[in-house]
Amino acid sequence: MGSLARAYGRPLALTLTAILVLWILALILVPLGAMVQQSLWWKDSAGDLSLTIDRLYNDIATLQLDAGNATDAAKKAALDAEIATKQGEATALEAQELNPGKQWGLDNFTRMSSLHLYIFVRTILYALMVTALALIVCYPVAYVVALASGPRKAIILTVALIVPYAINELLRVYAWLMILDYRGVINGVLGWFGVVDLDNRGWIPFLENPSAVFLAMIYTYVLFMVFPIVNTLETLDRNQIEAARDLGASTARIHRRVIIPHAKPGIAVGCIMTFMLSAGSYSVPAIMTRGQGGDWFSQLVYRQFFESNNWNMGSAYAVSLLVVCTAFILLMMRFFGVGLRDIAK
Amino acid sequence: MAWTAGIRPVGTTNIVAYGSSMRGKDVRLDKVSIRFGDSTAVQPTDLAIHAGEFFSILGPSGCGKTTILRTISGFIEPTDGRVLIGGEDMVGKGPNERPTALIFQNLALFPLMSVAENVAFGLEARGIGKAQRLKRAQELLELVALDQYGDKKPADLSGGQRQRVAIARALAVEPSVLLLDEPLSALDLKLRQHMRTELRSIQKRVGITFIYITHDQGEALAMSDRVAVMSRGRLEQVADADTLYAEPATPFVATFVGEQNVLRGRITTLADDVASVETPIGLVTGRAKGALKVGDEALVMVRPERISLGASNANTVPARLVSRNLEGPSVNLLCAAAGQNFTVTVPNGPAVRDLPEELNLSFGLADALVYPMGALAHG
Numbered sequence A: 001m002g003s004l005a006r007a008y009g010r011p012l013a014l015t016l017t018a019i020l021v022l023w024i025l026a027l028i029l030v031p032l033g034a035m036v037q038q039s040l041w042w043k044d045s046a047g048d049l050s051l052t053i054d055r056l057y058n059d060i061a062t063l064q065l066d067a068g069n070a071t072d073a074a075k076k077a078a079l080d081a082e083i084a085t086k087q088g089e090a091t092a093l094e095a096q097e098l099n100p101g102k103q104w105g106l107d108n109f110t111r112m113s114s115l116h117l118y119i120f121v122r123t124i125l126y127a128l129m130v131t132a133l134a135l136i137v138c139y140p141v142a143y144v145v146a147l148a149s150g151p152r153k154a155i156i157l158t159v160a161l162i163v164p165y166a167i168n169e170l171l172r173v174y175a176w177l178m179i180l181d182y183r184g185v186i187n188g189v190l191g192w193f194g195v196v197d198l199d200n201r202g203w204i205p206f207l208e209n210p211s212a213v214f215l216a217m218i219y220t221y222v223l224f225m226v227f228p229i230v231n232t233l234e235t236l237d238r239n240q241i242e243a244a245r246d247l248g249a250s251t252a253r254i255h256r257r258v259i260i261p262h263a264k265p266g267i268a269v270g271c272i273m274t275f276m277l278s279a280g281s282y283s284v285p286a287i288m289t290r291g292q293g294g295d296w297f298s299q300l301v302y303r304q305f306f307e308s309n310n311w312n313m314g315s316a317y318a319v320s321l322l323v324v325c326t327a328f329i330l331l332m333m334r335f336f337g338v339g340l341r342d343i344a345k
Numbered sequence B: 001m002a003w004t005a006g007i008r009p010v011g012t013t014n015i016v017a018y019g020s021s022m023r024g025k026d027v028r029l030d031k032v033s034i035r036f037g038d039s040t041a042v043q044p045t046d047l048a049i050h051a052g053e054f055f056s057i058l059g060p061s062g063c064g065k066t067t068i069l070r071t072i073s074g075f076i077e078p079t080d081g082r083v084l085i086g087g088e089d090m091v092g093k094g095p096n097e098r099p100t101a102l103i104f105q106n107l108a109l110f111p112l113m114s115v116a117e118n119v120a121f122g123l124e125a126r127g128i129g130k131a132q133r134l135k136r137a138q139e140l141l142e143l144v145a146l147d148q149y150g151d152k153k154p155a156d157l158s159g160g161q162r163q164r165v166a167i168a169r170a171l172a173v174e175p176s177v178l179l180l181d182e183p184l185s186a187l188d189l190k191l192r193q194h195m196r197t198e199l200r201s202i203q204k205r206v207g208i209t210f211i212y213i214t215h216d217q218g219e220a221l222a223m224s225d226r227v228a229v230m231s232r233g234r235l236e237q238v239a240d241a242d243t244l245y246a247e248p249a250t251p252f253v254a255t256f257v258g259e260q261n262v263l264r265g266r267i268t269t270l271a272d273d274v275a276s277v278e279t280p281i282g283l284v285t286g287r288a289k290g291a292l293k294v295g296d297e298a299l300v301m302v303r304p305e306r307i308s309l310g311a312s313n314a315n316t317v318p319a320r321l322v323s324r325n326l327e328g329p330s331v332n333l334l335c336a337a338a339g340q341n342f343t344v345t346v347p348n349g350p351a352v353r354d355l356p357e358e359l360n361l362s363f364g365l366a367d368a369l370v371y372p373m374g375a376l377a378h379g
């Protein structure tokens, strides 16, 4: 703050600090805090309460019957008193049922069913596979783009990468849906050649396989993998590639020893982004599987919020995903031996 | 592609025997020309570089030096003609299949590898085991006096040290021809002069052919056995340093190497190889270089140190002293005669301390070279 004030003057320094604080609040602390807070409490299960209330009303009805039949004034008074207390208890419990008490604790995290846990683990594995496949697909693309020069580069970039991504993500996913559907483009072409028999539902069920989701996801997130790698590769001195070749290195060795080490920070950023996006993607698995393939964890989170209406559980799921993703980032940085500083470059 | 096909086996000699185990090869360009699209970078060129020679290619920026070097190393295929190394046609052979090693203009060391790994990289590419290749890297680092620096990263070294790492890395693959693309241009003057001697002595020790590219005539003249002067994609002259300086073949070479006083004029008489030229300062006689005819426009070149004060030579010009610049061992006198400027370099001494304003400049017939009209090095 002191140095800021000296560099920019007091008013500007105050404004900058205010913007920074607002930024941190709005982008990190408030949403995350709300989510974590939500995940740490739950409402008392109302089930037992209703049963108790029902029992009380049963008792009251019996007592009222007894009271109606009673001839002894003293006994009737005793019964009325009992009815009154039970009525009081019931009213209190009803109030509690309408406004259940909060319970704090980690139960939302520990109560995940084994099926959901399985889906959680599977989603992480799928996301890892998507990341690995995207890396395999994108590295050569990034290499070609980064080493192309002049107008050729602009053409490759625009035609191959910018134009497809000018189209909305949903539309692109739906396009893949149309391609892979039972009566989609591929099955249509195969049917036309007589390879599959569409009339008798003899199509190939691409969409029932998780790889359909992989395909759409890789397609959707290619840019996030390609651009960081292109960025780092562009800073590679091409003479180094030539020097390695001149010294007799094979293409594979040049990549392994010279190019990939240089591209590491970009690869790490690309993997982190792709992993985060695919682990948290809702629309792609929702659209591509249409309930035919297995759920992804993001779909479970969605359902907790909007179908089960259990926001606490949903928050706990979301926070779990976040924790695993963060762990993944740290692991990747460790694995690639890059620090935040390298990534910022 | 068969990557291993042309890779040379590396001998098992240790560094003491490096000089004898490495053998230079001769390099021949046979009517080589190189075009990029419509523009011609190198005109059809014949050139023979001897085995074990320190050969320099000297020329101004953009004249095609790098292009020639990259053609020899195999990064560029010549548009026409052939490159022969050790008598063998190199057509279709990639840079990794030729007995050459290139030192890049910017060195292109691998920044993420240690110095030792850099030097060992060529051996690694040939599948030599780690212990053995690091041992040889260490020997090469000794050769360039960097044996303490194997574990450092290139970025931790000084410019001159990085330079020597690049040399060691190139020598590790035991090339027959070492190609150097202005490797000293990034160094400061003092280091550059030191590295000249260093390079020359390394070349003497390993005995292989060095082809050295530079636009610095001082470097080329000081280090080389022979120098090729290049201009606009054409070889102007190939000769040893003394010949280049004393007998430049073209006006370009005459003005690019060393200083010249240039006179323009028209040839009046021509007998044997003596030409008389009518110039703004009168009739000048000199030695004819190149194809001349009476009546042709011509250029007369006289080196500043070939002009003496006084009137005792074939050509004498009365001139006015404009300024006197002390260079230390010598003095540069700037003179004017009939609108023509002359630079005269004379040894420093009492005789040149108090000069009169009016002088006679004179130079012999052999000191004036007469060329047909042609391009000069500096406009």
Ligand SMILES: Nc1ncnc2c1ncn2[C@@H]1O[C@H](COP(=O)(O)OP(=O)(O)OP(=O)(O)O)[C@@H](O)[C@H]1O
Binding pocket: B036, B040, B041, B059, B060, B061, B062, B063, B064, B065, B066, B067, B068, B215
């Ligand atoms: N790949 C290329 N494509 C098109 N033109 C090129 C290419 N490489 C070089 N040139 C052209 O060929 C000519 C010679 O270039 P070259 O790099 O050989 O010059 P140079 O003598 O090494 O110059 P410098 O001293 O500046 O390094 C230049 O006009 C250059 O623009």
Ligand SMILES: [Mg+2]
Binding pocket: B065, B066, B067, B105, B181
């Ligand atoms: Mg060059």
